Amino acid sequence: MASSSKIGFIGGGAMAEAIIAGLRKSDVIPAEAIYVSDHKAARTEELCKCYGIHACVGADTFLDDVTVLVLAVKPQAAQKAIAEVSGRLRCDALVLSIVAGLTLKEMERAFSGHPIVRIMPNTPLAVGAGMSVYSCGTHVTSPCREIVEQIFSSAGRVVEIKESAMDAVTGLSGSGPAFAFLMIDALASGGIAAGLPAKTARLLAAQTIFGAAKMVLETETHPEVLRDAVTSPAGTTIAGVRVMEQRGVRGALMDAVLAASARSEELGK
Known part of the structure; x- marks a missing residue:
């Protein structure tokens, strides 16, 4: 300036x-x-x-x-x-x-x-x-x-x-932090259920989401490619990914963005 x-x-x-x-x-x-x-x-x-x-x-x-x-x-x-x-x-x-x-x-x-x-x-x-x-x-x-x-x-x-x-921006990046916070909380809760102390579980969950996002931004690589790089045949990650797909996590996140976008459009009328 x-x-x-x-x-x-x-x-x-x-x-x-x-x-x-x-x-x-x-x-x-x-x-x-x-x-x-x-x-x-x-x-x-x-x-x-x-x-x-x-x-x-x-x-x-x-x-x-x-x-x-x-x-x-x-x-x-x-x-x-x-x-x-x-x-x-x-x-x-x-x-x-x-x-x-x-x-x-x-x-x-x-x-x-x-x-x-x-x-x-x-x-x-x-x-x-x-x-x-x-x-x-x-x-x-x-x-x-x-x-x-x-x-x-x-x-x-x-x-x-x-x-x-x-409105689409509002649904994705405007409301998106709330969706990310929910995912961090859910991941941390999973860690606690598996035996981790709560504070440690929150740190691991938050830093993992942060690091994954940083990899996407800095490498400019499609998230699917990065996911495949850590998904070994018959390994731990594919076992977790399989559950997420069965439970409709991907579809739920897509629908969350669409719902927030639609609500933004309603509020703007």
Whole structure:
């Protein structure tokens, strides 16, 4: 980002904090160029103390000065927040929204002429391992895309898609961490049932899922190929895989993503 850039957040919740933490850790933008508005004074004090940024109740002190504005409020508070800030930004300000269900069309109607980007991050952003997917509005340029990539790659990976696929993204990477947590818990429970101490079982389960995911990402090898590499004939792994196939684990996970995607589409209507 340019040295003159200033970024403002409307909403100082967990996801906004995760983005700020990534920005500070990677030094994408200095602390003095980050501004946050939140309705809770205690929360603004906490953010100021933790990250050395500007945070206060209300956005009056920074709205007309920021080059990037991030809407990070809950969906039910979005319309009120938009009404309070639209029309008060500098004409070239880039507006980013991580508000679930808020479409580019709605945003462009509220922020006429501004470049608008809709983003779906997920909760592992909080530990620097997020998956963020974004869609661009009418006025978004290549430099705008570069800013989005810089901000969200500071706390994970980022990819651009068409907005029409956003419900599918919600079902997969948005809801996906919950599915992964369930699998980790189930694997750990299996370890406990087999005789492992609970703490050890959770460590083994979590690190195993983490390591498997890391192998897929870093080798860019299809998961089926990696699975076959550890599945010896008549061995322990194929015995476990056989049970998973019999119990419909693969189909259940596919259906979970489809159900979450369908629910996202319903909520957006």
